[in-house]
Amino acid sequence: MRSRLASGATAADATAAAAALRELLPPSLQPVISASFIRSHLLYEEFVDRLALRVARETGLEAATRKPASAQEVVAGLGLEARCALVPLDWILRRLAAKGTLEEVGAGADRRFRSHTTWPVLDPEPVREAQLRHDPSSLPSYTLAGTVAQDYPAFLRGEAAGEEVLFSPRRLRLWVDYFSNDNGLYAISNHVGAVAVAEWLPRVGGVILEVGGGLGSGALALLDRLEAAGRLGEVREYRFTELVQAFLRRGQQTLQGRYRDPSWLQFVVLDMNRSFAEQGVRPSSLSTVYAVNALHVAHDLGFTLGEVRCALEPGGQLIASECVRPHPWQTIYAEFIFNLMETFRAPRLHPVYRPAGGFLTAEQWRGAIEAAGFADVRFLPDILRIREEVPDFFAAAIGATRPD
Ligand SMILES: C[S@@+](CC[C@H](N)C(=O)[O-])C[C@H]1O[C@@H](n2cnc3c(N)ncnc32)[C@H](O)[C@@H]1O
Incomplete structure (x- = not known):
């Protein structure tokens, strides 16, 4: 039933x-x-x-x-x-x-x-x-x-401009409380992502770069999980990146407070809408690119996924925790808030994998990621199977491999 x-x-x-x-x-x-x-x-x-x-x-x-x-x-x-x-x-x-x-x-x-x-x-x-x-x-x-x-x-x-409604300085506190592992409703994305990375991270470790790391709750959930599993030593470098300086600073404070400023934690501004190489990310230098609820705001998803693929070494992993829309045009409650952001509601469209703004379906993610040259696209949990039984469940991580 x-x-x-x-x-x-x-x-x-x-x-x-x-x-x-x-x-x-x-x-x-x-x-x-x-x-x-x-x-x-x-x-x-x-x-x-x-x-x-x-x-x-x-x-x-x-x-x-x-x-x-x-x-x-x-x-x-x-x-x-x-x-x-x-x-x-x-x-x-x-x-x-x-x-x-x-x-x-x-x-x-x-x-x-x-x-x-x-x-x-x-x-x-x-x-x-x-x-x-x-x-x-x-x-x-x-x-x-x-x-x-x-x-x-x-x-x-x-x-009133949507960005002003959402991000005026007096509202920063709302975001600090919202993007937090203490917020049970939001933290689910961080935990699903962390479970996926623990499952798909290449054992040889390497450099993990997080895109759109925000206030650091996704990174914290991931690093805590790896530490609890005794696997933190597998991470040669965790490069936490974010576009908004104020968010980056807070994310840095949070992570350095937790991990006492080790050399393997790096903090860098990175705009996913611009060339990664021009922002200091060398081609074929990363083992994993990670993102929690961030890639769907890419202005041109095909471009950003292409940059991610180039930055990954052969066999490297793209892992993105996302709200995956179960069926086209189905509404997801977070969109009530994020539809106020132009970057969320009005990205560059593509007839097959980006027919509208907002969250993507599993098929659209697969289409976009494969078009960018990745292989082995997968979902954790199996969102395609779940939506047949539970049509309004949407938390999932998407994984894909850069072919050799
Ligand atoms: C849903 S939030 C991620 C929250 C984060 N995982 C956390 O735990 O706080 C999406 C993030 O993407 C960032 N972002 C938006 N546009 C971006 C861009 N062009 N490049 C990089 N990051 C961007 C936002 O500033 C925001 O912090």
Whole structure:
């Protein structure tokens, strides 16, 4: 029987979904993806749904969809700022349609949305309180989404830049708390990635370069796992890289606080949209390129993957922990937040593997990685198999090998 994680937010739903998943997960991931995590995941789905509903109401979507309307028609009808608003608004419409608040009429370019019922009024706060009682460690995800939701209508009207809403200096604390192994909902990506590296890291060790390392939580989870397995000595150098100086500095503080400044830890600015060689990464010099929730923001994914392949030695590994979209056009809750970023929602498109911005499906990852010249593309856990049984599970690591 197919088990939807997000069929509701009860403890019984979480237990049932966890049981379904346990059958499909390798033993190394079973403790990571626990029934407790799934309960938090279900609650957060509900919380984001309620925020999206509130934003939709405040933006006038209920009236704007009394007659079937496409996202473009809604944007034009409400006088919203199309360049910023189209993708997030289309996401909200699809999200409401998936919940049955709206009806979806037609498909593809002809897809339209119609509200045929009066919309329910659903307060997000009781869901946050349920999370507080269940596991307060995930509250940073709630605080971030709740904060973004307040500014969403102004962003859709073009009165506030998405990057300003997300990254104004006064909001740095939100990110420090969000990108953290103490945030149970976010840490899953770090743990899945760390398990994958422990499995796929070449035994001879070598140089690991992390792209988009942010505040360092992904690196910390990985190095802690290798250390616990007595394998830290296999890492000749861990080169932690990041585009944003403020993030790099914080990541450096975190990692040096934990590992007391060993010579094998290096910290470097690296822009994944520019030539790696021109930024000091020698061709064929790395054994592993690692990234947690970072590669999907590449402006031109084909270019960045090509740079990664050149930087790897033959037999070297690309390992990326990502939110992998189970089915095309399916919404993933983190997109409610990240759709405010132009780099996230509007990368350079490719007809086969990058038909839209945001997260990629397993097939799109495989297509992009193979087109860049990699072999042996694989997923941990087996996301293709899992999505047949649990269609809204999306945490996975993607591995690939640079051929000789
Ligand atoms: C989801 S975050 C990764 C969080 C990180 N794993 C952590 O634990 O804090 C994605 C990161 O990619 C970085 N990024 C965005 N554009 C980039 C670029 N062009 N090159 C390198 N990094 C980039 C962002 O600054 C951000 O830190």
